[in-house]
Amino acid sequence: MQDSNSKNKLRNLCPSALTTIGVSSCILLVTAGVLVLSSCATTRKGLDREQQLYLVTSNAVSGITALTPYVPAPFGTLLEGATAVGGALLAVWASHLHRSVRALENGPPKRPATPTTGPPSPQPS
Numbered sequence: 001m002q003d004s005n006s007k008n009k010l011r012n013l014c015p016s017a018l019t020t021i022g023v024s025s026c027i028l029l030v031t032a033g034v035l036v037l038s039s040c041a042t043t044r045k046g047l048d049r050e051q052q053l054y055l056v057t058s059n060a061v062s063g064i065t066a067l068t069p070y071v072p073a074p075f076g077t078l079l080e081g082a083t084a085v086g087g088a089l090l091a092v093w094a095s096h097l098h099r100s101v102r103a104l105e106n107g108p109p110k111r112p113a114t115p116t117t118g119p120p121s122p123q124p125s
Helices: 006-038 044-070 073-106
Strands: none
Touching: 006 044, 006 073, 044 073
């Protein structure tokens, strides 16, 4: 026979777990949207703004990751997967930011000189 208190605890826990999953999913979607929409900065000011936004989202993902062990089993697994996807998106975004900063500091990439290897042009006689 089950105790009615344990049933009430389970009912009270599920809405909070669903809320955690919902908030985490929203954070993941916002992170993906921000990555897509704002990663076009080419100035120092724009890249600094992107880097600040990156730091905020990475702190949010790591905060959610810290809460994952306390979420019940079926929801915890989903939350863990969502934070893994969020971490992967943040890694892609970080590499893009580093590439953009390097390009801004070094200038545009220079093309190597292409040697002409075709046949010599005909000389007028």
